[in-house]
Amino acid sequence: MPYLETADVLRQDCVAPGLYELELSAPQIAVAAVPGQFVHIRVRPGQPLLRRPFSICDVGTNVGGSVTILYGVRGVGTSLLSSVQLGDRLDVMGPLGKGFTLPESQSLSQSQLKSQLQSHPQQQSSRSPHALLVGGGLGIAPLVFLARMLAHNGHRATVFYGANTACEMQAALLRLQASQEGSIQVFTTTLDGSAGHTGFVTDLLTAEPSASELADIDFIYTCGPEPMMVAVEQFATSRRIPGEMSLETALACGVGACLGCARRLKTDPGASPVYAKVCKDGPVFSFGQVELNPVPCGEE
Numbered sequence: 001m002p003y004l005e006t007a008d009v010l011r012q013d014c015v016a017p018g019l020y021e022l023e024l025s026a027p028q029i030a031v032a033a034v035p036g037q038f039v040h041i042r043v044r045p046g047q048p049l050l051r052r053p054f055s056i057c058d059v060g061t062n063v064g065g066s067v068t069i070l071y072g073v074r075g076v077g078t079s080l081l082s083s084v085q086l087g088d089r090l091d092v093m094g095p096l097g098k099g100f101t102l103p104e105s106q107s108l109s110q111s112q113l114k115s116q117l118q119s120h121p122q123q124q125s126s127r128s129p130h131a132l133l134v135g136g137g138l139g140i141a142p143l144v145f146l147a148r149m150l151a152h153n154g155h156r157a158t159v160f161y162g163a164n165t166a167c168e169m170q171a172a173l174l175r176l177q178a179s180q181e182g183s184i185q186v187f188t189t190t191l192d193g194s195a196g197h198t199g200f201v202t203d204l205l206t207a208e209p210s211a212s213e214l215a216d217i218d219f220i221y222t223c224g225p226e227p228m229m230v231a232v233e234q235f236a237t238s239r240r241i242p243g244e245m246s247l248e249t250a251l252a253c254g255v256g257a258c259l260g261c262a263r264r265l266k267t268d269p270g271a272s273p274v275y276a277k278v279c280k281d282g283p284v285f286s287f288g289q290v291e292l293n294p295v296p297c298g299e300e
Contacts, residue, residue: 003028009088015171023068029094030065035146036099036284040254042091043081052077053251055142070141096254098284103129130156132217134232136201136224140172142246151183158213159186162201166194202231230294233287243287247278256280264291
């Protein structure tokens with residue numbers, strides 16, 4: 001159930017050039033939110049702008065619960081948002097959308113069970129579920145919340161995180177490192193070589209030492225540029241590992257009324273097109289559900 005809250009700005013930090021971390025007091029949203037959901041924020045009172053959607057990066061569920069978002073300045077709306085200060089109040093709606101499915105409610109396929117029993121015949125009954133999280137750029141935001149939730153529930157999470165520079169990674173890495181020791185393992189890539197492996201985050205699927213951590217993966221989650229998610233989906237399919245992706249797209253109304261975020265679903269050849277609304281049916285979809293664009297914008 002979504003809530004509409006007038007949220008006090010608790011903190012607004014510039015964590016890298018053009019990149020901000022904003023914490024808002026929103027107790028009802030914080031308690032109800034699950035990883036993968038988003039909030040819709042009116043960035044300035046009285047401004048004739050549509051609300052802007054932001055993935056929930058983290059929550060604080062103590063007294064006076066809070067919601068944290070990680071965002072980059074991309075246009076007028078986010079530019080206005082970056083100017084809010086401590087004590088300002090924002091109109092926030094959420095949590096919205098369909099979140100990630102947590103391991104407790106996942107059932108492994110027979111082929112997975114057979115494979116895992118052959119690989120770990122003595123440990124299969126007692127080991128914790130092991131999830132791989134692959135995030136590119138700001139696609140890491142919903143995966144931070146997810147990784148921390150997995151760690152809190154006693155599960156293992158291996159995170160592959162790619163960005164342009166090491167500076168852009170610091171805020172998300174600090175939150176991942178603040179979780180239970182040993183339950184979250186992080187491998188990084190940067191395009192400029194300033195941290196981790198030099199290259200794309202999908203390189204970690206085959207490069208060492210990160211590739212060695214994938215032998216017992218039960219489930220894969222991903223969020224980021226669509227060409228990246230295409231590669232992750234193909235990797236999962238080749239390994240017969242189930243998974244989910246969170247789509248990053250413009251969401252006008254946020255509640256499924258305007259149809260501006262409709263995406264075509266995969267169907268059998270010759271079948272009539274079927275569409276889903278990202279804001280209501282997603283933003284999280286299972287692998288194999290959505291037709292993704294394998295080409296970066298501007299290269300078609």
